[in-house]
Amino acid sequence: MSARPNQESAAPQAETTSPHRAGFACFVGRPNAGKSTLTNALVGQKVAITSNRPQTTRHTVRGIVHRDDAQLILVDTPGLHKPRTLLGERLNDVVRTTWAEVDVIGFCLPADQKLGPGDKYIVKELAGIRKTPKIAIITKTDLVESKALAEQLLAVSALADELGFEWAEIIPVSAVKDQQVGLLADLIAPLLPVSPPLYPEGDLTDEPEMVMVAELIREAALEGVRDELPHSIAVVVEEMLPRENRPADKPLLDIHANVYIERPSQKGIIIGPKGQRLKDVGTKSRKHIEALLGTPVFLDLHVKVAKDWQRDPKQLRKLGF
Numbered sequence: 148m149s150a151r152p153n154q155e156s157a158a159p160q161a162e163t164t165s166p167h168r169a170g171f172a173c174f175v176g177r178p179n180a181g182k183s184t185l186t187n188a189l190v191g192q193k194v195a196i197t198s199n200r201p202q203t204t205r206h207t208v209r210g211i212v213h214r215d216d217a218q219l220i221l222v223d224t225p226g227l228h229k230p231r232t233l234l235g236e237r238l239n240d241v242v243r244t245t246w247a248e249v250d251v252i253g254f255c256l257p258a259d260q261k262l263g264p265g266d267k268y269i270v271k272e273l274a275g276i277r278k279t280p281k282i283a284i285i286t287k288t289d290l291v292e293s294k295a296l297a298e299q300l301l302a303v304s305a306l307a308d309e310l311g312f313e314w315a316e317i318i319p320v321s322a323v324k325d326q327q328v329g330l331l332a333d334l335i336a337p338l339l340p341v342s343p344p345l346y347p348e349g350d351l352t353d354e355p356e357m358v359m360v361a362e363l364i365r366e367a368a369l370e371g372v373r374d375e376l377p378h379s380i381a382v383v384v385e386e387m388l389p390r391e392n393r394p395a396d397k398p399l400l401d402i403h404a405n406v407y408i409e410r411p412s413q414k415g416i417i418i419g420p421k422g423q424r425l426k427d428v429g430t431k432s433r434k435h436i437e438a439l440l441g442t443p444v445f446l447d448l449h450v451k452v453a454k455d456w457q458r459d460p461k462q463l464r465k466l467g468f
């Protein structure tokens with residue numbers, strides 16, 4: 148993904164522990180293949196976030212698996228359908244493009260159902276995505292005897308042979324019985340690029356909440372200066388984390404946010420004499436945020452200049468546009 152710093156070349160040669168990895172994976176397969184249940188089982192092992200809003204990656208993040216050695220971000224991609232119209236074909240182009248953007252694709256095939264035309268269609272399309280590692284995941288293994296499972300493993304392997312590619316791994320899992328789910332994460336992790344974590348740890352990192360919080364701060368910051376700075380303010384919430392070691396009945400949520408303006412000369416308008424305006428912005432938006440999230444909040448606001456951000460595509464992306 149474009150947002151990821153490329154650290155591959157910067158990794159020291161003689162490193163003894165393996166470097167941290169982070170990246171995106173998606174599960175594909177026909178309806179009912181067990182994709183959602185598997186996602187939840189994987190994510191359930193560690194602190195997870197889920198969100199329903201398309202992110203900067205243009206995929207919906209379904210969950211994040213935080214491990215010491217890797218961060219696995221599970222995203223949803225739209226389903227692939229046999230095209231009957233030109234529009235259908237165009238939509239499938241979109242699916243292929245999004246598939247090509249993730250780091251690993253997991254193809255889910257239920258153990259208790261014959262490999263059918265729907266599966267073959269999807270795998271044929273996957274075969275065309277050359278550079279992305281593909282893992283075949285036989286799901287719902289608790290529903291079949293070992294003989295049937297062995298046959299399914301052979302069938303999926305033969306299908307790849309037939310289509311001229313190789314699965315990076317083939318793994319049977321049962322999400323319901325939690326069998327081999329951890330192993331699946333172990334197999335995906337080394338296929339991700341070397342990268343620091345892409346999302347902060349902690350369970351309160353739900354993107355829609357962060358966006359809403361940013362919006363509340365922006366509203367408060369614009370109040371009274373709309374004429375002077377109508378479109379020059381952008382707010383990015385960098386972090387939302389529960390304060391550690393608080394008594395259970397007195398939680399506090401630390402929110403760190405940056406208010407971006409375009410020019411240094413605008414700083415004074417936002418901050419106000421002796422910082423009073425920024426203080427008011429903080430107090431006002433904090434009240435709204437506490438009402439929204441239902442928890443006391445410590446709000447840490449910083450004003451930063453992002454020079455001419457409205458005209459700079461790179462900055463725009465960073466600021467969430």
Ligand SMILES: Nc1nc2c(ncn2[C@@H]2O[C@H](COP(=O)(O)OP(=O)(O)OP(=O)(O)O)[C@@H](O)[C@H]2O)c(=O)[nH]1
Binds near residue numbers: 182286290320
């Ligand atoms: N026995 C068993 N059932 C499973 C397992 N995983 C999923 N299921 C069941 O299979 C059905 C479909 O699972 P989902 O996870 O919703 O499948 P999906 O691929 O996300 O389905 P779509 O959202 O329609 O694409 C549900 O009734 C699940 O409870 C499993 O490991 N074992």
